[in-house]
Amino acid sequence: IQDWSHKQEGQSREFLPKVPVAVEQFVGFAKRALTQFGAWYEVELPRGSRSAISGTTIRSLMNCYLEHLMVADNVRSDFATQMTDTLKVSALESLGIIKIHGAMVNSRRFHVEPGDKTINEAGEQEDVPEQLVAVEQKEWNLKHSLVDPKKYYPDPTGNGLYEIHGDIEKDLHVVKQLAREGVYDMRAVKRIEEDFKETEDANKARSPHERGHTETIKPSFRKKVILDEFWGTIVNASGDILHENVLCTIANDKYVIRKPEPNPFWHGESPFVVIPLLRVPFSVWHKALMDHAVQINFAMNEIYNLVVDGGISAVWGIKQLRIDDLDDPGQVTDGVPQGATLAVKNSLPHGQKVLETVSEGQVPTDSMAVL
Numbered sequence: 001i002q003d004w005s006h007k008q009e010g011q012s013r014e015f016l017p018k019v020p021v022a023v024e025q026f027v028g029f030a031k032r033a034l035t036q037f038g039a040w041y042e043v044e045l046p047r048g049s050r051s052a053i054s055g056t057t058i059r060s061l062m063n064c065y066l067e068h069l070m071v072a073d074n075v076r077s078d079f080a081t082q083m084t085d086t087l088k089v090s091a092l093e094s095l096g097i098i099k100i101h102g103a104m105v106n107s108r109r110f111h112v113e114p115g116d117k118t119i120n121e122a123g124e125q126e127d128v129p130e131q132l133v134a135v136e137q138k139e140w141n142l143k144h145s146l147v148d149p150k151k152y153y154p155d156p157t158g159n160g161l162y163e164i165h166g167d168i169e170k171d172l173h174v175v176k177q178l179a180r181e182g183v184y185d186m187r188a189v190k191r192i193e194e195d196f197k198e199t200e201d202a203n204k205a206r207s208p209h210e211r212g213h214t215e216t217i218k219p220s221f222r223k224k225v226i227l228d229e230f231w232g233t234i235v236n237a238s239g240d241i242l243h244e245n246v247l248c249t250i251a252n253d254k255y256v257i258r259k260p261e262p263n264p265f266w267h268g269e270s271p272f273v274v275i276p277l278l279r280v281p282f283s284v285w286h287k288a289l290m291d292h293a294v295q296i297n298f299a300m301n302e303i304y305n306l307v308v309d310g311g312i313s314a315v316w317g318i319k320q321l322r323i324d325d326l327d328d329p330g331q332v333t334d335g336v337p338q339g340a341t342l343a344v345k346n347s348l349p350h351g352q353k354v355l356e357t358v359s360e361g362q363v364p365t366d367s368m369a370v371l
Contacts, residue, residue: 097148099165104139166228171223188255
């Protein structure tokens with residue numbers, strides 16, 4: 001988004017899409033380099049391993065997850081698409097942040113059941129054709145969520161004491177279901193339901209309109225709960241450790257719906273994978289690949305608009321008009337279009353012009369060379 005407040009009326013405000021195109025080219029190049037060669041990773045078992053399955057089999061199992069990743073509550077994608085989205089975010093926002101976790105989701109399995117034997121009207125026994133039956137069940141799925149950097153709050157000192165994944169929007173019915181499954185405190189969730197009211201914080205994120213997206217209307221019956229997840233060590237005001245390596249969740253900045261509990265993952269580590277493309281020593285946020293490119297894009301826009309303005313000025317110029325000599329002044333109310341014929345009064349002396357150019361422009365040759 002470029003600031004055009006310094007522009008005067010009639011000056012060009014064109015924007016060259018160099019940065020968006022460069023980002024897409026960069027992401028496409030990386031995706032093609034990774035995926036077009038087939039097996040882009042291998043599984044190597046340590047020497048002397050007594051694993052019951054081979055590395056090739058483990059890789060096949062991994063691909064089952066990587067090709068059907070859960071990226072949101074009801075959305076699936078594949079790893080290549082997730083990787084390109086992560087690269088795009090890290091190029092523009094300095095950090096690509098992936099949350100690796102899991103969830104129990106509903107799945108549908110199909111199997112064939114034999115038909116029952118029946119007696120027809122003639123009293124003869126006949127077989128009913130086999131039927132395809134769907135059975136719904138819950139199963140664990142790998143979840144690979146791309147985190148918005150604006151909703152990720154790491155330890156600003158760089159010591160990695162904690163990480164906060166904030167402003168997570170979830171439907172109220174999803175939160176209630178997780179409470180029934182024992183993930184959240186049901187009593188705290190009921191308190192949310194009692195005094196629930198929709199709130200919007202315009203300062204937390206840019207609106208879809210500001211990002212160039214279509215504005216969507218959220219239905220009123222979709223009650224949204226804002227969750228903040230804390231991962232890490234909690235210290236009190238005196239600097240003493242209260243809880244070490246825990247997870248807790250706060251809803252709507254008010255209710256603790258998941259009290260501090262030990263890290264639920266068997267590896268005991270953070271679920272966040274943070275990827276900076278351009279590392280900056282002693283920095284938590286590092287630097288975005290496109291930070292410099294954006295400034296160059298702004299400069300290119302200014303030069304291009306200078307060329308356009310010069311071309312328009314060379315074609316049209318600035319004219320002066322003697323309205324009193326026009327037979328009907330109303331014919332120039334909306335300006336004088338190209339190829340127009342003006343009717344003048346008989347009192348206008350022969351050889352005199354009712355409309356003439358007083359200033360002509362040209363395209364600056366230096367600007368063309370720089371562009």
